[in-house]
Amino acid sequence: MNPLVPLPLLIPLAAAFLLGLLNKRCPRWFADSIAILAASATGVVSLILMHESALRPIVYWYGAWTPRSGIALGVDFYVDPFSAGLAAFVCLLALASFIFSLHYFDSVGNLFHVLMLGFIAAMCGFSLSGDLFNLFVYFELMSVAAFALCGYKTEEPSTQQGAINFAVLNTIGAFLALLGLGMFYARTGALNLAQIGRTLGHDSGVLVVTSFVFVMCGLLVKAAAFPFHFWLADAHAVAPTPVCVLFSGIMVELGVYAVARVYWSLMDGALAPHRSALTGVLLVVGTMTALLGACMCFAQRHIKRLLAFSTISHTGLLIIGFALLKPGALAGAALYLIGHGAAKGALFLVAGILLHRCGSIDEAHLYGRGRKMPWTGAVFVLGGFGLVGLIPFGTFAGEHAIEFIAERNHQGWLDIVFFLAVTITAAAVFRVYARVFLGRGTRLSSGARLKTVDERRETSGPHNHVPAVMFLPAFALGLLAIAAGCIPGETHAVLTAACAFADHAGYQARVLEGAFLPIQAVASEHAPLLSSVLRSLGATLAAIALAVFAISPAWDRGRIYSRPFARSMAFIRRLHSGRVGDYVAYFAFGVAAIGIALAFLIAS
Amino acid sequence: MNRRVRRWFFLICACAIFGLFVSAVRQMPTFGHYRGPYGDILNRETVYERHITDVVTAVNFDWRGIDTLGEESILFLSVIGTLVLLRKPSSEVNDSHDENDTADKRKGREIPLPSAATRVATLGLVGPLVVFGLYIVAHGHLTPGGGFQGGVILATAPLLVYLAGDLKSFKRIANHETVQIGEALGLLGFLILGLPGMIRGGAYLRNVLPLGTSGHVFSGGMIAPINVCTGVAVSAGLVAVTYVFLEHTLETRLRGRR
Numbered sequence: 086m087n088p089l090v091p092l093p094l095l096i097p098l099a100a101a102f103l104l105g106l107l108n109k110r111c112p113r114w115f116a117d118s119i120a121i122l123a124a125s126a127t128g129v130v131s132l133i134l135m136h137e138s139a140l141r142p143i144v145y146w147y148g149a150w151t152p153r154s155g156i157a158l159g160v161d162f163y164v165d166p167f168s169a170g171l172a173a174f175v176c177l178l179a180l181a182s183f184i185f186s187l188h189y190f191d192s193v194g195n196l197f198h199v200l201m202l203g204f205i206a207a208m209c210g211f212s213l214s215g216d217l218f219n220l221f222v223y224f225e226l227m228s229v230a231a232f233a234l235c236g237y238k239t240e241e242p243s244t245q246q247g248a249i250n251f252a253v254l255n256t257i258g259a260f261l262a263l264l265g266l267g268m269f270y271a272r273t274g275a276l277n278l279a280q281i282g283r284t285l286g287h288d289s290g291v292l293v294v295t296s297f298v299f300v301m302c303g304l305l306v307k308a309a310a311f312p313f314h315f316w317l318a319d320a321h322a323v324a325p326t327p328v329c330v331l332f333s334g335i336m337v338e339l340g341v342y343a344v345a346r347v348y349w350s351l352m353d354g355a356l357a358p359h360r361s362a363l364t365g366v367l368l369v370v371g372t373m374t375a376l377l378g379a380c381m382c383f384a385q386r387h388i389k390r391l392l393a394f395s396t397i398s399h400t401g402l403l404i405i406g407f408a409l410l411k412p413g414a415l416a417g418a419a420l421y422l423i424g425h426g427a428a429k430g431a432l433f434l435v436a437g438i439l440l441h442r443c444g445s446i447d448e449a450h451l452y453g454r455g456r457k458m459p460w461t462g463a464v465f466v467l468g469g470f471g472l473v474g475l476i477p478f479g480t481f482a483g484e485h486a487i488e489f490i491a492e493r494n495h496q497g498w499l500d501i502v503f504f505l506a507v508t509i510t511a512a513a514v515f516r517v518y519a520r521v522f523l524g525r526g527t528r529l530s531s532g533a534r535l536k537t538v539d540e541r542r543e544t545s546g547p548h549n550h551v552p553a554v555m556f557l558p559a560f561a562l563g564l565l566a567i568a569a570g571c572i573p574g575e576t577h578a579v580l581t582a583a584c585a586f587a588d589h590a591g592y593q594a595r596v597l598e599g600a601f602l603p604i605q606a607v608a609s610e611h612a613p614l615l616s617s618v619l620r621s622l623g624a625t626l627a628a629i630a631l632a633v634f635a636i637s638p639a640w641d642r643g644r645i646y647s648r649p650f651a652r653s654m655a656f657i658r659r660l661h662s663g664r665v666g667d668y669v670a671y672f673a674f675g676v677a678a679i680g681i682a683l684a685f686l687i688a689s
Numbered sequence: 690m691n692r693r694v695r696r697w698f699f700l701i702c703a704c705a706i707f708g709l710f711v712s713a714v715r716q717m718p719t720f721g722h723y724r725g726p727y728g729d730i731l732n733r734e735t736v737y738e739r740h741i742t743d744v745v746t747a748v749n750f751d752w753r754g755i756d757t758l759g760e761e762s763i764l765f766l767s768v769i770g771t772l773v774l775l776r777k778p779s780s781e782v783n784d785s786h787d788e789n790d791t792a793d794k795r796k797g798r799e800i801p802l803p804s805a806a807t808r809v810a811t812l813g814l815v816g817p818l819v820v821f822g823l824y825i826v827a828h829g830h831l832t833p834g835g836g837f838q839g840g841v842i843l844a845t846a847p848l849l850v851y852l853a854g855d856l857k858s859f860k861r862i863a864n865h866e867t868v869q870i871g872e873a874l875g876l877l878g879f880l881i882l883g884l885p886g887m888i889r890g891g892a893y894l895r896n897v898l899p900l901g902t903s904g905h906v907f908s909g910g911m912i913a914p915i916n917v918c919t920g921v922a923v924s925a926g927l928v929a930v931t932y933v934f935l936e937h938t939l940e941t942r943l944r945g946r947r
Contacts, residue, residue: 086891086892088887091755091887091892091893095880095883095893098758098762098880099877099880101762101765101766102765102873102876102877102880103873103877105765105769105869105872105873105876106869106870106873106874106877108866108869145892146892147753147754147755147892147893147894148751148752148754148755148886148892148893148894148895148896149886149891149892149895150752153730156726156727156730157727158727158730158731158734158752159752159753160753160755160756196769196772196773197773199766199769200766200769200770200773203762203765203766203769206762207759207762210759218753218756219753219755219756219759222756222759222760222763223759225759225763226759226762226763226766229763229766229767229770230766230770232770233766233769233770233771233773233774236773236774237773239773239774239776248774264710268713268714268717270725271717271718271724272716272717272718272724273724273725274723274724274725274726274727274728275725275727276727280727284725290716291709291712291713291715291716292713292714292716292717294713295709295710295712295713296713298709662690664690666695667690667695669699670690670695670698670699670702673699673702673703673706674698674702676702676706677702677703677705677706677709680705680706680709681705681709684709
């Protein structure tokens with residue numbers, strides 16, 4: 086068996102244990118170099134695996150327990166270009182965060198590195214695992230690391246609230262997923278994804294549907310889908326900036342990935358006749374997430390919260406990409422994920438630079454204070470263009486593919502959802518750019534009715550310049566957001582991988598029989614590029630126009646005339662109360678609504 | 690949402706979920722009618738192929754050993770996370786507390802030691818518990834138990850010392866440094882024990898040791914060493930967590946004693 090497969094899990098874990106062992110006995114530079122080395126090595130291994138699995142997915146059985154007469158005995162890692170590519174992307178973002186945080190946090194020994202390395206290992210294992218219980222183990226590992234990282238700045242009172250909301254919601258989600266997993270085991274007596282899928286056959290009874298709904302809702306909490314998304318903004322607002330890059334750039338998206346993996350490997354046989362039901366339910370969830378996230382994003386002035394809501398909005402778009410249940414849309418979602426993750430990472434790093442330079446993260450306080458940092462501002466705009474999906478960013482390629490499939494399936498209205506979501510989120514970014522980096526437009530009244538948002542610096546040392554180690558990772562991620570859409574032959578390769586990903590029977594044969602099934606190259610259909618280009622340019626212009634309008638005096642005057650709009654916005658804002666009890670109630674509502682809708686649609 | 694609205698809203702939703710759950714459970718196989726072949730195969734093969742008489746341990750450390758590595762990492766990260774979250778804020782580190790300490794430090798007003806009966810009972814239990822814990826760890830592959838269970842039993846020993854009021858000894862045993870080294874070493878040991886199987890051409894966590902005779906202590910191949918590593922890691926982890934939670938109380942009480 087390919088000896089490289091377990092390495093993306095083992096390298097970061099070993100590095101974490103080693104640093105835990107040495108703890109305070111090793112100097113800071115040593116911990117930094119071990120962490121950077123481990124992240125790079127893991128990234129390189131994942132890239133090699135992605136390359137090797139491009140033609141034929143690799144199945145790796147731990148303990149060499151290969152299946153016997155089609156029955157899985159052990160735990161497997163399933164490496165295909167998607168899973169290995171995600172692991173590589175995890176490492177890339179982690180590398181950027183490690184470099185960015187080179188002179189961060191000298192308070193608690195090297196425990197920050199230990200937590201980050203454990204977090205990376207969990208996310209790599211989560212991408213690669215082919216076993217439902219094993220997936221859950223990494224889900225938990227990821228959560229534990231994430232809770233501690235989120236509450237890292239213990240000196241601020243708000244931190245505890247944000248981290249507790251995060252921990253409570255995610256733990257409840259994990260419980261629900263575990264319950265669903267147990268029900269699957271009771272029904273099939275198997276834990277391997279392929280094995281469960283095969284045993285289920287075409288059974289779409291209440292038991293199977295409920296189990297799937299429980300597992301899916303558990304994972305959707307991680308994915309911050311409406312109405313499970315409430316924890317995300319609270320957590321992002323308080324987490325240290327380098328951690329936000331990983332939260333927003335990949336952890337949330339991994340939730341969507343896991344739902345897709347579970348669906349295609351496990352439920353596609355059972356739900357094949359009822360696809361339209363699942364598509365309908367998930368499209369509603371995705372649309373609500375995208376639009377609600379966008380509105381809330383525009384209403385923020387705490388920059389990290391603003392970016393967090395934009396993540397929610399874009400995750401909604403990813404969910405739409407998956408909800409169409411077509412390989413083409415899945416390929417689009419994969420491209421979108423990379424493009425968005427890189428752009429969002431760059432934006433968060435710029436927010437971190439602002440916090441370092443100016444000691445504030447509030448749009449009102451920062452007015453005009455970024456004028457001396459033109460290059461940093463340029464990266465911020467680059468991230469904004471990434472969000473709006475301007476050609477040639479990675480998000481453009483993804484959106485183009487998803488919309489093409491949507492139109493072919495008579496879901497053309499999704500174009501409007503995409504347009505609104507990307508325009509509003511990008512407009513919020515441009516608005517911040519104009520106020521902070523250009524010093525243009527109306528000033529926000531700081532104080533008065535709005536509570537001032539305050540956040541302490543996360544860095545020590547002089548604050549009068551932008552260190553290269555902070556700027557370069559942000560710049561690199563901005564470039565990556567463009568590169569993700571420009572690699573020649575990329576779209577075709579991703580589409581091929583997506584077809585293999587969505588091959589339910591092929592997955593089972595590869596895993597359980599070890600069948601030699603090379604991935605078939607797919608003839609890609611040429612979607613009309615021109616209309617997409619026009620749409621992308623239109624969205625960009627609309628975003629800029631909206632941003633200009635938002636900073637003009639007319640915006641404040643206009644508010645008076647738009648009572649109903651203002652009222653509904655106030656209602657939505659009130660929903661995000663920050664009280665964990667409310668969030669749990671919404672969670673219960675979400676599970677009940679999704680479960681009953683799906684069970685009803687499938688039964689009828 | 691105010692409290693009352695929230696309660697009703699939640700209850701209605703929870704009832705809906707419960708209804709869904711009940712209708713799902715009604716379709717489950719009835720009690721005692723296990724459907725899958727997985728458990729049957731493992732029950733049959735474990736003793737023949739692995740020479741292990743405790744199938745649960747075999748599932749945990751052999752068939753699905755990688756799950757256990759993940760679970761132990763969860764424990765490890767939880768301990769690290771607790772250390773991070775409960776650390777003293779840097780503003781308090783140099784604050785010596787002595788000035789405005791509310792504790793009564795006059796002579797004859799110290800917190801009394803636990804009664805002699807408590808001390809005898811708890812300290813007397815320490816020895817047997819350590820032996821029992823080691824036994825459970827070492828016999829994981831033969832009888833119910835193993836690294837997790839044994840590790841928890843071992844971790845109670847220092848707690849008994851704490852209950853006996855011997856705070857200085859407790860602090861010496863449960864001191865951060867020692868415990869953290871133990872935990873990380875146990876985990877590194879587990880991780881490294883999986884490597885020979887990979888190097889010899891099989892897969893990670895594949896057995897490379899002789900299997901021995903079923904029922905003997907030296908049997909079952911890699912399970913015993915992995916169990917020992919797990920035992921070390923789990924006991925150290927639990928001690929570390931309790932120590933972090935008790936640290937503040939411990940310091941005030943130790944100061945009062947002086």
